[in-house]
Amino acid sequence: MFVINRMTKNPMTVTADTKVDEVAHLMKKHNFRRLPVVDDGKLVGFLSDSDLMRVAPSPATTLSRYEINSLLAKICVRDIMKKDVVSVNVGATIEEAALIMYKNKIGGMPVVSNMGAVVGVITETDIFKTFVDVMGLADGKTRITLEVTDKIGVVKDIAEIFGQAGVSIDSLITCKKEDNKYEIVIRGDITNIDDIKAKLEAKGYKVIHTVKIG
The missing domain is CATH 3.30.70.260 (ACT domain)
Known part of the structure; x- marks a missing residue:
């Protein structure tokens, strides 16, 4: 089993200058939990729903919806994304990906080509499904x-x-x-x-x- 056979291929990406409100809308619309951040074809960060939650106002806030959207529209992805990105090569085995995620305590990571281009995303769900398939549990x-x-x-x-x-x-x-x-x-x-x-x-x-x- 290899990462290339289990990852989500050709993932949607955003740039570091993308506004947080735009990204939040994209992630909600497409049901994404993570997005690679790419500038000029180079992986520069990784954004997750937990990063968005860190900057989102508390449910107890007295701000209006307009004020909340206005606040998020002033923040760029570069301000909240993870910059020290853990990634895995597209030619790696699924075991290598699982070990990297386990050691770094992460639920997903970008998959990059030998040239450094983002070609996929692999998550803990992909690892679990691989385990189920390999063991013939279904x-x-x-x-x-x-x-x-x-x-x-x-x-x-x-x-x-x-x-x-x-x-x-x-x-x-x-x-x-x-x-x-x-x-x-x-x-x-x-x-x-x-x-x-x-x-x-x-x-x-x-x-x-x-x-x-x-």
């Missing part, structure tokens, strides 16, 4: 969780057990625990969960959870 798969000791050949052994049982593995992930242990999560179209569970445990693999999702 397809009604059965999920089996095993606890195993870290050793060479574990995945091969488990794959052989499923193969001999005539069960195809749709996805398999591992998660490291403490004490040299791993959780292995397997998803597939498993019609007889008790049979495959018995075969796994007969080979010494501890099944700690089973569930059908979707």
Whole structure:
């Protein structure tokens, strides 16, 4: 999975000189939460709905609607946008994008080409959807969780057990625990969960959870 396949392509952009009231109208009209700020083809900032909320008057204000609009019409995007923009290259993997967003505690970021042009925006929603698609959660798969000791050949052994049982593995992930242990999560179209569970445990693999999702 790559960012280019999951991002919103050719996003709407605004310039740093755009007035805040114009941007607020655009974001509301098109239901955008974030917009890249581009001047002369170069990414110079990133604007989010939280940035707009910071400068919007409180609901308890005594200002009239005209006064509020007049106030926002005097503020430019450059005055409220994030200037130290975190971005990701269009050729990056979805895992790299997720890690960048996790480390920087952000919900979205611009996607740039090798030349530095903005070609997309990727958000936490895109990451979540990718996770759902990769794990086949919407397809009604059965999920089996095993606890195993870290050793060479574990995945091969488990794959052989499923193969001999005539069960195809749709996805398999591992998660490291403490004490040299791993959780292995397997998803597939498993019609007889008790049979495959018995075969796994007969080979010494501890099944700690089973569930059908979707």
